Amino acid sequence: MLAEIITIGDEILIGQIVDTNSAFIASELNKIGISVFQITSVQDDRQHILKALEEASGRAQIVLMTGGLGPTKDDITKLTLCEYFDDTLVKDPEVLKNIEYLFRTYISTPISEVNRRQALVPSRAKVLPNAHGTAPGMWIEHKDRVYISLPGVPFEMKELMANHVLPGIAARFSRPYILHKTLMTYGLGESAIAERISLIENSLPPFIKLAYLPNLGKVRLRLTAKGQDKAILEKGIKEVADKLYATIGDIISGEEESGTLEAIVGKLLTSKQLTMATAESFTGGKIAEQITSVPGASAYFTGGIVAYATRTKKELLQVGEELIEKHSVVSAEVASAMAENVRRIMKADFGIATTGNAGPTKGDSDAPVGTVFIAIASEKGTVVESFSMGNHRVRIVQKGVHKALEMLQKEILKF
Amino acid sequence: MLAEIITIGDEILIGQIVDTNSAFIASELNKIGISVFQITSVQDDRQHILKALEEASGRAQIVLMTGGLGPTKDDITKLTLCEYFDDTLVKDPEVLKNIEYLFRTYISTPISEVNRRQALVPSRAKVLPNAHGTAPGMWIEHKDRVYISLPGVPFEMKELMANHVLPGIAARFSRPYILHKTLMTYGLGESAIAERISLIENSLPPFIKLAYLPNLGKVRLRLTAKGQDKAILEKGIKEVADKLYATIGDIISGEEESGTLEAIVGKLLTSKQLTMATAESFTGGKIAEQITSVPGASAYFTGGIVAYATRTKKELLQVGEELIEKHSVVSAEVASAMAENVRRIMKADFGIATTGNAGPTKGDSDAPVGTVFIAIASEKGTVVESFSMGNHRVRIVQKGVHKALEMLQKEILKF
DSSP, X not given: OEEEEEEEOHHHHTTSSOOOHHHHHHHHHHHTTXXXXXXXXXXXXXXXXXXXXXXXXXXXXXXXXXXXXXXXTTOOHXXXXXXXXXXXXXXXXXXXXXXXXXXXXXXXSOOOHHHHHTTEEETTOEEEOOTTSSSOEEEEEETTEEEEEEOSOHXXXXXXXXXXXXXXXXXXXXXXXXXXXXXXXXXXXXXXXXXXXXXXXXXXXXXXXXXXXXXXXXXXXXXXEEEXXXXXXXXXXXXXXXXXXXHHGGGEEEXXXXXXXXXXXXXXXXXXXXXXXXXXXXXXXXXXHHHHTSTTGGGTEEEEEEOOSHHHHHXXXXXXHHHHHHHOSXXXXXXXXXXXXXXXXXXXXXXXXXXXXXXXXXXXXXXXXXXXXXXXXXXXXXXXXXXEOOSOHHHHHHHHHHHXXXXXXXXXXXX | OEEXXXXXXXXXXXXXXXXXXXXXXXXXXXXXXXXXXXXXXEOSOHHHHHHHHHHHHHHOSEEEEEOOOSSSTTOOHHHXXXXXXXXXXXXOHHXXXXXXXXXXXXXXXXXXXXXHGGGEEEXXXXXXXXXXXXXXXXXXEETTEEEEEEOSOHHHHHHHIIIIIHHHHHHHSOOOEEEEEEEEEOSSOHHHHHHHTHHHHHTOOTTEEEEEEEETTEEEEEEEEEESOHHHHHHHHHHHHHHHHHHHGGGEEEEGGGOOHHHHHHHHHHHHTOOXXXXXXXXXXXHHHHHHTSTTGGGTEEEEEEOOSHHHHHHTTOOOHHHHHHHOSSSHHHHHHHHHHHHHHTTXXXXXXXXXXXXXXXXXXXXXXXXXXXXXXXXXXXXXXXXXOOSOHHHHHHHHHHHHHHHHHHHHTTO
């Protein structure tokens, strides 16, 4: 069963916003066995939308659109749908009620005709009520195909997907299963991995695809199985995964489906009833931010210090003047001291510290841009590693955060 | 002059990655007067890529592809280009040198035939050297059209865009100018704004488009001018912007082109030689992280404390036991104390503090999910505001960070 996604909006085509809706919709559709054949981003233009609708209808049975449902002049999706389906707009009383309710309850400005006009929908459309906004979702059946139009605001779109679109599609179509398993590796490049697993790759069962996804110096291996019999797919994926573990287990750091690194760390800390604290220099608070992005983090994250300035390292983290002078702020010794002190100050089981130079200038140390030190302190002692992470500021921080969480995970497993 | 972007990769269509390349490429092309007509994401599939190439060629003069250039089986872009242009792959000595250099210098594993094969390019392609990776960019001229193929790794793609693609296009095509100005507003919805500026919107010069971009309860108004005479465009945009300021100046908070809020705050602090420090609870370090994402932040960011646990608020931020008991940790009083204390502890001119409940559970306070307090302390006193930010954890944090930076900006302007 194939679907296509059409995202509508000039803001996408001038690059003012990144289209995050498509990835969300695609992965949600995948979970219920719907493959997305193509994603197309088009302008707020009648002709362009009509053409995209026609082309998508020729390739897929489900056409999912986002955007162009606002109350203003540049929002023309509904009119264009009427033109495409030779339909007319009619006022939907339920939608009108919702709009009036939202204005009464949340919106300071008085409701206007323009707002009320958002209750107009194509007469043949089934309305998908939008609890969080004035633009309703729409479901239109036409020649064995389903056309779904959703607002472009991610948060409204997600709610409509979860409560209306996915259940609706699940009930409307019989679907195959699509299963993914993604093994995360480290230390080897794509081609080196490809050579080590060539035998496995050449003997994959026909219903399983293997893909390489390199990013930030790591390669993820994604297995995708597709078919009608879930048991067969699960068995097939497991068999291939087992072969991969047997062949390159030394470089597999985990499986993506088991969650993000911060979620994995969170689960580990919770299950072992351990706590952590952070002392961050070049990562600038990003480790704390990722840790606390996991609901329930307050159970194991006692707190963090962003010691960006050298003075803060001295005064708040009590890193000795002489230690800094002897080794410079970017050093294994200072990283270790930061980790040990924050662990003590925050009364945590683990202290995580980062110090380094993310550039573009050298800052408070002579260390070359890209040189970083990461330390993890616990009652079992302090481990510190140094890395050279290139000269790209954003990447240095990303890599640093990732590395720190990997090191922490390793340390937690010692408990 | 029209361009189209084709992003190639199954990982996009199963929603495993968000396609951020398109937005970057589109905005860069816009800056040199090239409009992107459509963005199409297709699978690692010969037929699908061929079809997308053909369709894009019918609509645009520049076709820019990313992805599918890796060394592994699933990367078939180069073979498909050969098929499309009826060409064959030849080994490029320069590319081979670069691959061998990268392996000698950065890659631990020995170079293999698979790696060397990445030096194969279509014979008619002009190679765009990739300083950061083994996959070269390619530039192919065909029937007055230019086809450009770039690696999908964002960081390699960006470098190739800046050093080869944009200069190449600028030299190859005569282009119109495309100018954008985006006014950021707050406090009013799309439709309410539309009513207030309807006269302006109805009398726009033909070469200027106005678009509404709502997000997180704020609406951005984007003016786009396109034409051959830059002076006329600049004049036109300025005139419309001036009218908008005259009509809705009360709700305009700034212009997007002047940079992100953290960059604006950074500029202000630098120019006034003032410093700041953060004490974050529910924002979990995200304010510090955004502030330090700006190169040179060490000049004005003395440091931050992530006081996630109540105990940390007491011990590290020296917030009084009785104050917390009397008002609860989620209160204006505690927010103010956190801001004032972190300002003192970190010896900064401004102390920024957040406390609140981002959910999903109530945590250490009885405050309903979504209730937050943000305080800014300076020598001019402490301002504290309370907000009710809904029940969506991620949004609560995003809004909180944005609000805090807005409040900080306002306070800095008092100096």
